[in-house]
Amino acid sequence: MQHRRVFLDEGRPDPWRGLTSSFLPAPEGEPDDPVVAYLRSVLRPDSVLLDIGAGAGRLSVPISRICKRVVAVEPSPAMAMELRHQIARRGVQNIDIKSVRWEDADQEPADVVLMSHLLYGVAPVTPYVRRAVATARDAVVVVLGLSPPGSYYHPLWLPVHGEDRIVAPNAREFEHLLKDWGLAPETVTLPGIQARSFHD
Numbered sequence: 001m002q003h004r005r006v007f008l009d010e011g012r013p014d015p016w017r018g019l020t021s022s023f024l025p026a027p028e029g030e031p032d033d034p035v036v037a038y039l040r041s042v043l044r045p046d047s048v049l050l051d052i053g054a055g056a057g058r059l060s061v062p063i064s065r066i067c068k069r070v071v072a073v074e075p076s077p078a079m080a081m082e083l084r085h086q087i088a089r090r091g092v093q094n095i096d097i098k099s100v101r102w103e104d105a106d107q108e109p110a111d112v113v114l115m116s117h118l119l120y121g122v123a124p125v126t127p128y129v130r131r132a133v134a135t136a137r138d139a140v141v142v143v144l145g146l147s148p149p150g151s152y153y154h155p156l157w158l159p160v161h162g163e164d165r166i167v168a169p170n171a172r173e174f175e176h177l178l179k180d181w182g183l184a185p186e187t188v189t190l191p192g193i194q195a196r197s198f199h200d
Helices: 002-009 034-039 077-090 125-135 151-161 171-180
Strands: 048-052 069-073 095-098 110-116 136-143
Touching: 034 110, 034 136, 077 095, 110 125, 125 136
Parallel strands: 048 069, 048 110, 069 095, 110 136
Antiparallel strands: none
16 A cells, blocks of 8 residues: 555556566476465366466466466556566466456456465455455465565665655464454465565
């Protein structure tokens, strides 16, 4: 929420423009992303997966090879355009892109709903997650870190944007929320994401 508001205030309606290269699928032949490797144990060949916040296809493109269909919900015009480019370049036939916010999309049932590094900025989170649960026939897979990706540059927010970066909820807090709802989520630990380095 804060991320989107700050960039709107600065005249940038799409805060993801110029950042698509960080969300590309791995080149063909490289090892599976850990999330894709995990989803191999969840998906069937006839499964439909709903990827909310699909970005430029980092997960949607490789997942499309192991299930029947992927519905990629991506409201960012820049991300959706790059995802279309990746689909065309790799000859993928079974990804449907919905260029809307998921809250505004038709609630189409899916076997598995995926929300990877998405919930940090969702508020209120309760109706968002409850809608995912109502949509999924088999499972909801939520990927969250113990700290949000990019948190290493949060100290720069004050000098750049004139306000402190709000610290987003993490995986442990989400797990506590689910337990408060009486749910017992299966927890899988994946390898950590390395911080990006910069030349200056």
